[in-house]
Amino acid sequence: MLPRLHTRHLFFTGKGGVGKTSLASACAVQLAETGRRVLLVSTDPASNLDEVLETRLSDTPTPVAGVPGLSALNIDPEAAAAAYRERMVGPYRSLLPEAAIRSMEEQFSGGCTVEIAAFDAFAALLAGTGVAGDFDHVVFDTAPTGHTLRLLTLPSAWSEFLSTNTTGTSCLGPLAGLEHNRSIYAAAVAALTDAAVTTVVLVARPETAALREAERSRHELAELGVANQVLAINGLFDASSEDPVAQAMARRHRDALAALPAGLAALPRSCTGFIARGLVGLEALRALLHPAPRSSLATASTPDMPALALPPGLAPLVDDIERAGHGLVMTMGKGGVGKTTVAAAVAVALAARGHRVLLSTTDPAAHLAWSLDEAVPGLTVQRIDPTIEVARHRDEVLARAGAGLDPSARAMLEEDLRSPCTEEIAVFRAFAATVAQAAHGFVVLDTAPTGHTVLLMDSAEAYHREVGRTRGDLPEAVVNLLPRLRDPEFTRVLVVTLAEATPVHEAERLQDDLRRAGIEPFAWVIEQSLLASGTTDPVLAERGRCERPWVQQVMATDARRCALLAWQARPPVGAQALRELAGR
Numbered sequence: 001m002l003p004r005l006h007t008r009h010l011f012f013t014g015k016g017g018v019g020k021t022s023l024a025s026a027c028a029v030q031l032a033e034t035g036r037r038v039l040l041v042s043t044d045p046a047s048n049l050d051e052v053l054e055t056r057l058s059d060t061p062t063p064v065a066g067v068p069g070l071s072a073l074n075i076d077p078e079a080a081a082a083a084y085r086e087r088m089v090g091p092y093r094s095l096l097p098e099a100a101i102r103s104m105e106e107q108f109s110g111g112c113t114v115e116i117a118a119f120d121a122f123a124a125l126l127a128g129t130g131v132a133g134d135f136d137h138v139v140f141d142t143a144p145t146g147h148t149l150r151l152l153t154l155p156s157a158w159s160e161f162l163s164t165n166t167t168g169t170s171c172l173g174p175l176a177g178l179e180h181n182r183s184i185y186a187a188a189v190a191a192l193t194d195a196a197v198t199t200v201v202l203v204a205r206p207e208t209a210a211l212r213e214a215e216r217s218r219h220e221l222a223e224l225g226v227a228n229q230v231l232a233i234n235g236l237f238d239a240s241s242e243d244p245v246a247q248a249m250a251r252r253h254r255d256a257l258a259a260l261p262a263g264l265a266a267l268p269r270s271c272t273g274f275i276a277r278g279l280v281g282l283e284a285l286r287a288l289l290h291p292a293p294r295s296s297l298a299t300a301s302t303p304d305m306p307a308l309a310l311p312p313g314l315a316p317l318v319d320d321i322e323r324a325g326h327g328l329v330m331t332m333g334k335g336g337v338g339k340t341t342v343a344a345a346v347a348v349a350l351a352a353r354g355h356r357v358l359l360s361t362t363d364p365a366a367h368l369a370w371s372l373d374e375a376v377p378g379l380t381v382q383r384i385d386p387t388i389e390v391a392r393h394r395d396e397v398l399a400r401a402g403a404g405l406d407p408s409a410r411a412m413l414e415e416d417l418r419s420p421c422t423e424e425i426a427v428f429r430a431f432a433a434t435v436a437q438a439a440h441g442f443v444v445l446d447t448a449p450t451g452h453t454v455l456l457m458d459s460a461e462a463y464h465r466e467v468g469r470t471r472g473d474l475p476e477a478v479v480n481l482l483p484r485l486r487d488p489e490f491t492r493v494l495v496v497t498l499a500e501a502t503p504v505h506e507a508e509r510l511q512d513d514l515r516r517a518g519i520e521p522f523a524w525v526i527e528q529s530l531l532a533s534g535t536t537d538p539v540l541a542e543r544g545r546c547e548r549p550w551v552q553q554v555m556a557t558d559a560r561r562c563a564l565l566a567w568q569a570r571p572p573v574g575a576q577a578l579r580e581l582a583g584r
Contacts, residue, residue: 338527349582
C-alpha cells in the first residue's frame with residue numbers, strides 16, 4: 001500500500017538504499033493515472049530514475065512514454081555544484097595565491113555544497129515558477145536536510161559575516177552564493193512549511209537503524225515547522241516458508257516495527273511489501289499499483305542463470321591485513337550498509353590471532369551492532385564522542401571568531417558549527433591521537449573521515465601556513481595523520497556496500513572522493529547478501545538472483561580485493577558471532 005498524498009509538493013526523503021526513488025516513482029505514476037499532471041524530480045547524485053522509468057532524462061521535463069500526464073527530470077547536483085563553485089571562486093583566481101584558491105575550491109567541494117547547489121536548482125520548482133507551473137503535482141526524490149533549511153532561514157546568511165568567515169570548516173562559504181535569489185529561497189522555505197502545499201514522506205526499511213534515522217529527520221524537520229509528514233515503510237517481509245533466513249527476516253522486521261519510536265508511531269503510515277525484483281521499470285511499478293490475483297513480481301519465474309563464482313568472505317582480507325603486523329583499518333560507507341559490523345568482525349579476528357587491537361567508532365549507536373558479550377583478549381573498545389568533540393571545537397571557534405560578532409552573525413556562526421561538515425572536522429583531531437597508536441598495533445576505525453575532510457584539512461593547513469594566520473595552530477598529530485592516511489602500507493580502507501543500485505553507486509562516488517584525496521581503497525566488502533545466504537525461500541532467493549549484476553559490477557571495479565558477506569539469520573552481535581563472520 002502506498003501513502004495517500006494530495007498536496008502539490010511531495011518530498012521523499014531517507015537514507016540511500018531505502019527505496020525512496022521507487023516509492024516516489026510509484027506515487028507519481030499513481031497520481032498521473034488519476035488524470036493529474038505530475039512532474040517527478042530527482043536531486044540524488046546516485047539517481048537511477050532513468051532506469052526506474054525506462055526513460056532517458058535530462059535537466060528539463062521529459063514525458064514518460066506510456067504514462068500520460070507524467071514527466072520527469074534529473075537535477076545533476078554535481079554539475080550544479082561545479083558551476084556553483086566556479087561562480088564563487090572564479091573572480092578570485094587572479095587575486096589570491098594558488099594555495100588560497102585550492103583552499104577555497106575544497107571548501108566548495110563537500111556534500112554541503114552539493115546539497116545547497118541542488119536546493120538552488122529546484123527552488124524555482126518549489127516557488128511554482130517556470131516549468132513547474134504546468135503541473136498539478138511536483139514530486140521530489142530526495143529532500144533538503146534540516147541543517148540546510150535552518151541555514152536558509154537565518155537572516156544573517158546574507159550578511160557581511162559570510163565573506164569574512166575564516167573557520168574554513170563548513171557551509172557558510174557555499175551558502176554565500178545564494179544571495180542573488182534570496183526571495184525565491186524564502187518562498188521555497190515557506191512552501192516547505194505549509195502543510196496545505198507540501199507533504200514530506202519519510203521512507204525507511206523496517207529495520208532499527210533506518211527507523212532511528214527517520215525519527216531524527218522527523219524531529220529535526222518538525223522543529224523547523226515542517227509538520228505535514230507521513231511514514232512509508234518499504235520492503236516489509238512476511239515469510240511464506242519455513243526457511244530459516246525467511247523466518248529470521250520476518251521476525252526482525254516485526255520486532256523493529258514493534259519498537260517504533262513514539263514520534264514515528266504517531267504519523268500516518270503506509271507499508272509496502274517486500275518485492276524480490278524491486279521496483280525497476282514501468283511494468284514493476286504498475287504491478288505494485290495493480291497486483292494480479294495469485295501472482296506477483298516476487299514469485300514470478302526467472303530463467304536459470306549460469307553459475308557465478310562468488311567472492312570469498314572476510315578471512316582472506318584479514319590474512320592480508322595481518323601480514324603487516326600493525327596499521328590502521330578504516331571501514332567507510334553510507335549509513336545502514338554494515339560498516340560497523342565489518343569493523344568489529346575484523347577487530348575481533350585480529351585480536352583472536354594474538355594482536356593488540358583498538359576498535360574505535362564515532363557512531364553513537366554502534367554498541368547496538370557490535371556489543372560484545374565477553375571480553376576479548378587483546379581487544380580494547382573505545383568511542384570517540386562527536387558531541388564532546390564538537391562542543392570542544394565549538395567553544396574554541398566561538399571564543400576566537402565569535403567574540404566581536406553581533407547577535408545575528410553569531411547565530412549564523414553557531415548554526416555553521418552544527419553542520420555535518422563541522423562534526424567531521426571536530427572529530428578529525430580525536431582520530432589523530434587514535435591513529436597514532438597504529439604504529440605499534442592495529443587500530444580499526446568505524447565511521448572514518450571522508451576524502452573531502454582530508455583534503456579540506458590539507459588545503460586549510462597549506463593556506464594557513466602560507467598566509468601566516470594560524471602557524472602552529474594544527475596539532476602535530478593532525479600534521480602526521482594526513483601522510484599516514486595516504487600511506488597504503490599503513491592505512492587500509494574497506495569500502496562497504498550492499499548489492500543494490502544506490503549503495504553501489506554511492507560507494508563508487510566514495511572511492512572517487514578518496515582517490516581525489518590520495519587514498520587508495522584496500523578492498524570492497526559487500527554486506528548482507530541474500531545471494532550468498534543459501535536461502536531456499538522463493539522470494540528471498542529471487543532477490544538474491546537480482547543481486548548478481550551488482551556483485552559482478554563490484555568485482556569488475558579496479559579495487560584490488562573484494563569480499564562478500566551473507567545475510568545472517570542470527571544477527572552478528574557478540575564475540576562468537578563476529579568471530580564466525582570473519583572466519584567465512
